[in-house]
Amino acid sequence: MFNVERWQEIFEAISKNKLRTILTSMSVASGIFILVILLGFSSGIQNGVRKQFEQDATNRIQVSTRVTSKGYKGLNPGRRLQLRNGDYNNLTEKYEDYIEYKTPLYSNWGGQINYKQQQGNYRIEGAEADQQYIENQTLVSGRFISQQDVDENRKVAVIGYQIKEDLFKQEDPIGKTILLNNNINYKVIGVYTDPGGTREESRAFIPISSAQQVFNAGDNVNRIAITVEPAATFDETVERSAMLAQAIDNDLRTKFIVAPDDRIAVRVDDTLEEAKKIFGLIDTIRFVFWFIGIGTIIAGVVGVGNIMIIIVRERTKEIGIRKALGALPSEIIFMVLQEAIFITLIAGLLGLFAGVGLLQIFAPYVEMDFIHNPTVDFTTVMTTVFILVVAGALAGFIPARRAANIKPIEALRDE
Numbered sequence: 001m002f003n004v005e006r007w008q009e010i011f012e013a014i015s016k017n018k019l020r021t022i023l024t025s026m027s028v029a030s031g032i033f034i035l036v037i038l039l040g041f042s043s044g045i046q047n048g049v050r051k052q053f054e055q056d057a058t059n060r061i062q063v064s065t066r067v068t069s070k071g072y073k074g075l076n077p078g079r080r081l082q083l084r085n086g087d088y089n090n091l092t093e094k095y096e097d098y099i100e101y102k103t104p105l106y107s108n109w110g111g112q113i114n115y116k117q118q119q120g121n122y123r124i125e126g127a128e129a130d131q132q133y134i135e136n137q138t139l140v141s142g143r144f145i146s147q148q149d150v151d152e153n154r155k156v157a158v159i160g161y162q163i164k165e166d167l168f169k170q171e172d173p174i175g176k177t178i179l180l181n182n183n184i185n186y187k188v189i190g191v192y193t194d195p196g197g198t199r200e201e202s203r204a205f206i207p208i209s210s211a212q213q214v215f216n217a218g219d220n221v222n223r224i225a226i227t228v229e230p231a232a233t234f235d236e237t238v239e240r241s242a243m244l245a246q247a248i249d250n251d252l253r254t255k256f257i258v259a260p261d262d263r264i265a266v267r268v269d270d271t272l273e274e275a276k277k278i279f280g281l282i283d284t285i286r287f288v289f290w291f292i293g294i295g296t297i298i299a300g301v302v303g304v305g306n307i308m309i310i311i312v313r314e315r316t317k318e319i320g321i322r323k324a325l326g327a328l329p330s331e332i333i334f335m336v337l338q339e340a341i342f343i344t345l346i347a348g349l350l351g352l353f354a355g356v357g358l359l360q361i362f363a364p365y366v367e368m369d370f371i372h373n374p375t376v377d378f379t380t381v382m383t384t385v386f387i388l389v390v391a392g393a394l395a396g397f398i399p400a401r402r403a404a405n406i407k408p409i410e411a412l413r414d415e
Helices: 004-016 018-053 085-094 147-151 161-168 208-214 234-256 271-314 316-324 329-365 378-404 408-413
Strands: 060-065 099-115 118-127 138-142 156-160 177-180 184-193 203-207 223-228 266-270
Touching (some): 018 271, 018 378, 060 234, 085 099, 085 234, 099 161, 099 208, 147 208, 156 177, 161 184, 223 234, 329 378
Parallel strands (some): 118 203, 156 184
Antiparallel strands (some): 060 223, 060 266, 099 177, 099 223, 156 203, 177 184
């Protein structure tokens, strides 16, 4: 029940110790403020990392080969290894039960694209139909490359939104003809967007069969990209992805006769395994931030507890009179706890609002590679409020128990 007189007593007690109460409240407020800022930035780190992984499918495995850096079984270092169509076919057929999407890739990093009087240099990549899903691309208009385009070696292209903006401006590019490397005409069949932004949208995709022909690549392949068929749980999918990556790595090392410890010659990058490690690190960072923030709050709570001990000491005679008039120990305990919780809650809410407000103001301007939109969610806010109530109760518990144990006769003798 709301008791006006009780609240008047609380405000009177606070007014008698203004400086002490303000300093202690500042320590609680700063603790909550620091906790909110730290949790906001841990959320920002998580958002930033998640945004980086959204650029491609999280369960992606990418295979590439380079030059051997070590001799092995009588072979000298410096051998250039080259993936071919046959390697792609062999690997995808052997592990088809574990593969969701797959494509070979052949890239021309400095390809020139012309449309009427407009021109620019962009990455031109030969790929198959599954590339759209491996890259997390979304079609704005038209369609993506089909398997029939690959089989029939068609001269068709899917361009990124940035290329569309650069070359076509307000014109619809679907059905228009672009010129690749000043000598080959390609028909635009689609425009896509990519979570990776402008860099990822500055690419044009053509059927790999066509790319190998146009760039005189024979049956060479630069990279092989696949995604792992998801299992029942995330951990099972990670395990499957790691197993598949290791199996592909072993197969290629055996085929090309590469030393087991030559990490340059054969690269099999398992995005899912890296994602698990990074998200695990983020969880650790978040735990450390909680630990630091709660440690700071505890320092403030100790100050509140000290205030309440002093208040109980100063009001010993008053408490004795209350007990002499029939006040129950539980009523005395509630009286002290109410005051402790009130001080802690008000100070903490000030720190909470200050932290949330600061994040809301500056979050839109914090854009780094691995920090994005550092904010706190509703669950975190409610958890913080709960911590404040518990902290206030803990701060007042010892003084409240001490007040409840005061004997009326001894209290009345107190000076």
